[in-house]
Amino acid sequence: MSDTRPHSARRTMERLLRLQKVTSKLSQALTPEQVAQVIVQQAGPAMDAADCSIFLLEEPGVLRLVQLVGMSRRELEPWTCVTLDVPLPVTDAVRLGEPVWLESREAVLERYPAMSRLPLSHGRAWASLPLEVEGRVLGVLTLGFDRERGFAEEDRDFARLVSRQCAQALERAHLYARERELREQAERARAEAEAHRRQLEQEHLRLQAVLQQLPQAVILAEAPDGRLVMGNAQAARIHGESVPANWSKEEYTIARTGFHADGRPYSPDEWPLVRALTRGELVRGEVMEVLREDGSRCSLSVSAGPVRDAEGRVTAAVALMEDITERLRLEKSLRQGEAVFRRIMESEMMGLAFTDKDGLIHEANEAFLSLVGYSREAMERGALRWQVLVPPEGAEAGLRKQRELLSRGVVTAFEMELVRGDGSRVPVLTGAAQVEERDSTLSFVLDMSDLKRAEGAVRFLATASRVLGQSLEVSDATLQHVADLASVSVASWCVIDLVTPEGGLRRAAAAHEDLERVPRLARAWPTPSMQDSGGPLLEALRSGEPLLFQDFRAETWPRVSPGFVPLEQVMEAGEVCSVMVVPLRSHERALGLVTLGACKPRRPHGPEDLSLGQELAHRLAAALESARLFLESQRAVRLRDEFLAVASHELKTPLTPLRLQLQGLRRVAEGHGGEPVPTERILRVVRSCESQVRKLAGLVNDLLDVAKLARGRLPLHLEEVDLGAVAREVLEQLSAEVVRTGCRVELMDRERVVGRWDRLRLEQVVTNLLTNALKYGAGRPIHVGVEWAHEVARLSVRDEGIGIAPEHRGRIFGKFERAVSERHYGGLGLGLHITWQIVSALGGTIAVESEVGHGSTFTVELPRVTADEGSRAMLAEP
Template sequence: MGAVERVDSCPGVRVSETRQHSARKTVERLLRLQKVTSKLSQALTPDQVAGVIVQQAGPAMGAIDCTIYLMEEQGLRLVRVEGIPAVDLETWGCLPVDAPVPVAEAARLGEPVWVESLASLRERYPFTHDKQLSNQRAWASLPLEVERRVLGVLTLGFERERGFAEEDRDFACLVARQCAQALERAHLYARERELREQAERARAEAEEHRRLLELEHLRLKAVLQQLPQAVILAEAPSGRMMMGNEQVARLNGGPIPGDWNLEEDLVAVSGFHADGRLYEPHEWPLVRALTQGETIRGEVLDVQRQDGSRLSLSVSAGPVKDTEGRVTAAVALLEDITERLRLEKSLRQGEAVFRRIMESDMMGLAFTDKDGVIHEANAAFLALVGYSRQEMERGALQWGVLVPAEGKDAGRRKQIELLARGVLTAFEMELVRGDGRRVPVLTGAAQVEDLERVISFVLDLTDLKRAEGAVRFLATASRVLGQSLEVSDATLQHVAGLASVSVASWCVIDLVTPEGGLRRAAAAHEDPSREPRLWRAWPTPSMHDSGGPLLQALHSGEPLLFHDFRAETWRQVSSGFVPLEQVMEAGEVCSVMVVPLRSHERVLGLVTLGACRPRGCLCPEDLSMGQELAHRLAAALESSRLFLESQRAVRLRDEFLAVASHELKTPLTPLRLQLQGLRRVVESQVNEPVSPERVLRVVRGCESQVRKLAGLVNDLLDVAKLAQGRLPLHLEEVDLRAVARDVLEQLSAEASRVECRVELGDGSPVVGRWDRLRLEQVVTNLLTNALKYGAGRPVHVRVGWENGLAKLSVRDEGIGIAPEHRGRIFGKFERAVSERHYGGLGLGLHITQQIVSALGGSILLESEVGRGSTFTVELPPDA
């Protein structure tokens, strides 16, 4: 009976061992599947998914090599290989779906293909007889299928011949399904990103079209506002006014109502024909153009306004028709000719009135003979062209001398027009003054006294041209500055170049650096050969100098204007001895304007403009142009700064979200695995008690992960409280040394794990009125930081009194902190090294600093790269 009992008990033991082996194998597979799934969940692109599959999925199923084929329109394309030399795959890069090979069969049928040996492969697929393949192998081709769509094929190669058990096939198919789902998710993510980019481009194009339409509308309104005539655009058939410029309001004697229309408002206006008859409503030119499609040109009428005054108008009107010839609107041009008629009446009063005009300084007037010699001119004309009356009387003043060489041909054409018409329409040109400078003028002429003499008028357009040039320059500069949200030195150089060829002879832009100094950002000269000298020689004052005009202008915000910039002025401006010839040519006369760049009381830099003859000198009227340029530069620089800061804030937010999700997930994974393992043990030992030591070990591991998770959550809660400006403190008598000792005991296991020896110096108690929990948090953060970055080396903790302040120092001998990172490591979500290597939310030092500040103390950092860091906390005895 004893022997029988032994025989009967052996199968039970073998069954138990088989079950345990099966359970272990199942656990191992689940762990491998979990690892593959975890890696796949982090892959975002199809290429990344393929990389994870060949690097993780193959080894997870025991394969020695792995390939990924993706389905395309032309067939199957090999995208990733692991474990096979590239030379062995030269003929396998692209395969048609109907190819007689396992890969194509798996894609074609959507079913796995299992090949247990090379002989089996040769027998099933004769196509492979002449292919170089390793002997004694097994293969598996698994379709990557999602919702009956084959996305690709995963091919696994095994080291030797083998059979595929049902659980092996199920596991392989399960891994393939996970890979297929990850690949589909990556395709969807890529498609979503592509659609978002397309939508963004479409939105940008629509916005650009809208902006262009608005710009064209604004241009049309601007053109209408610049016209000297009043313009009315009325809608058909309602007669509602769609658009009108400011001249309409001037003619009306007041603003035009927004709901103005012909039927209601035109009746209230009194208009008179040349013979004195009153205009009927249907006789008005705009009404005829709107209702009858008639075109009226230069119809003269008198209008009596509401205030009783009368105007003489020249009215032209015409219909606006659509493509089918229907009248959709009408436009009317109204020119006030009252003054012109009055002037014509005045001109008829005779020579006395004309002589008075000659003697006035309203415009330059001159009489010229048929040879172009000026025999008579008023003072305004002589002052404009820079000749004296004596020179004119000697016959030295001639139009041939005043007209520049490039204007001779145009002058001859104008002379032909004058001879043909007797009148020369006013036009713009340049005249050469007696001193060689050029002056822009508006001129016109008419023949008098039996065609023997010509009277000409000239109006000085210097100020107008200067203003127009300034407006064009500012508009162009604004367009250049607005081309990008980031204002680079190249953009500033472009603006300086525009200034040097339009409103000045040269331009220099200096910007304040973050360190408080000035740096040269741009310098341009109308003579490119002199630009390097300008870069080098124009002074850049130090921000620490006590005086100097440039520094005073920078600090005061008031512009400077040097009308006559010579050696004396140069010595005032240049703090060092740099010869004036480095900036200006010998004998050159220049004027210089210096305008500070400021934004919201912030000093940004200086912009300097210099004008040299023959361009002309800068005058007080140009200060407004310089200040407007400085304002636009400052606004662009400020916008660029805000843009860069916003980009950095968005980047920090994204980095934090990625790190936070990873850090919060890190303790959950081992917690879940430990609980799952404990559950499997309990389930496998239904009738047997579970070892208390094993349960305690799992519970301690779970408690450790829960503490980590709670610490992360508490850090986030503290940051939220700090952001809201509330950090509650519970003050009591606390021994800082005792707090440090308790924290060291709590972290002793962690110190042992990272092989760090933590030393706490001896000393007497350090008692103060503080918040114990917050002090524990400070010590914990500093010590955890030291253990993390100084792993494997001693950590030194010191507590004591110094100069009436409680002092806590934590020194490690780890990697240290580079100087460029020390200023920001106390910031929110900041770290000096990559989170990939050390983890964490980047909140510990930030929370520590905020707690120390709330307790009235300070925290200092001393560090040297490669030799460790020392954090020192100083607290007053009573917070």
């Protein structure tokens, strides 16, 4: 491991603390001026700048100096206000939208000769960074340094990060100022409204006096509640009683019974006065009947209109009524029939059409024309006939219904499809009746598209759920089945992409209603990498929001993912589709994308269809998540079983030789017939037994440590510890194991490394690393190093053994994990996991470098003093 890494880490932490301080100060600034002052006082020191200045774009094309520290304003007097065409670092930063880095005074003057007029009193390097928010440049942050310097990439990244924080704070301050301005405007508006209200009250009083003198019946209602504030004497005569003061709109419309000219009663919101009041509608000469208190009726011609203030708001409504009972008595019966018919024809609830005996449609309402996709001009020139609306397969059923019409005069309602003007089809419920007075047939049609589409969607989702639920594992074949179902029921084609562990998208399924296009679709629809810069597909995947392309053409195809160039086209020239892209997500985790395309003659997808796509995505995501959990549970059970088998084997391994040694010692003792057993033989057996007991104790201690870790804590007892002494003691304890494995261990501890750590846990770390090296060292030398590295204690254990494959390095510190088979190398798979936990608890780090066939190097770095002097919680996972 490089010696510069701790230094880099400390420098990174120092910069993060500086950035946190800048951010904290910026969050307290409320106005642009305060923000600019904080920037020059905090951002410059945060980046070790000698001086700092802020230029803002207060008007288009002009930069103005607003704050500076470290220099006098007199020194920058020529550039306190500059236009963007002047060649300066600040203007270049705005025009280019990129920082300008100048590493010396010579570089400044070479690139910007005009700055020779500036008294550059320092050596010095400059940096000008644009303050940019969402593509808009608000100004420039300029930093001056008191010496020449280069700008490393990490320095530039940190400077950009600080400038972005400053720009965002500046934008917030602008928004806050704007909000304050809007509040003040709102207060002024309320005051003006109150003045208008008082003026309206005065005008209302004057109006009441005038209305009492009019010959027509007048009723005045006030907005917004519809309270009747005045009714003149003529109104009382028409109603048969006086109009009570403060009569509410509800009391007026419910207590009074009014009727339309066709006899229908007025609903509360249909009264002309109410319409004028609530809708601002102007009613002229509307005829209505009113039921008086004595049971008699009178016909009225009613005009109503809103009274608006200067801003166009409805503040009141007035109704003028004239009794026209006698004049309308004879006309009423003739008008009623025509009114009923016209109401129905004008209704948007259903399509109505009149057809002659040859099938020519000569009159139809807008609902019918919209449903079949023809214009009124096409109908009037004779282009609209039932023969073109009925599809070929429905001709026979049409003849049967025509015979029914001739025999009975009516056709009972039935379902069928009609061919629209653009060639698409629409499901309808239709029926007909002969109209003898007109010598024609009246047909009605009701659009069944929404109902059929909803039924199809429900059937599709139910079938898809059944397919996904047939197995606990969701294979590509299962996803292909779902895509096939989608392409024949709710879409023209379907593509399902899944996120791979490597960060890209994998084509899991592709289906098209035209089977010849399936291979081209699978190859041509883009599968961008998660590392790409962007594009609609990745944006949808990352945001979780669906996409809808309602006008999707062949030329649109490459734009859904920048950088992806399809080698072949799936769509035909001039073909237009609608494409819906819905992310698959589970617990804020991106799983993939499902894409549904609808091409003619299928109805294009609209915003209302997004719920179908999201429901499908939800079911797919749930199935994929369930499959993942099932596989993880199987892996956990398998890992548990493997661990129990290995643990039983490992615990049994030291017991077997221990038992054999003790049995042998007993046989020796019994064979001597009471004579003393040689001390040397007893000691040899005891040493062998002690070795096996240590192995057994180590295994038990590992299991106990794992149990403690599972509960979330592993206590530490801190004291002054010599890391080199610990390494020597562990080597002495493992001397027999060293001899047995044939490895030669070299300890390099040329300096004394002492810190405040837990001695027993540190012994455990050294023991685990050395045991690991002896196990995999293949009898070759092992090098142990103890040293100080940038005020950090470093322990390194390097072997020249089998090494670790790259794909296994990320998991060797996990619980029960191994890089090799337990059949060839024993152990519970806990040593490195416990080591990682102990090192983390001591505030340190552990890293591994390895090459297959050339050994591995484990490096532990510990701070001189552990942060927590008591005990430290160990809850992290590697």
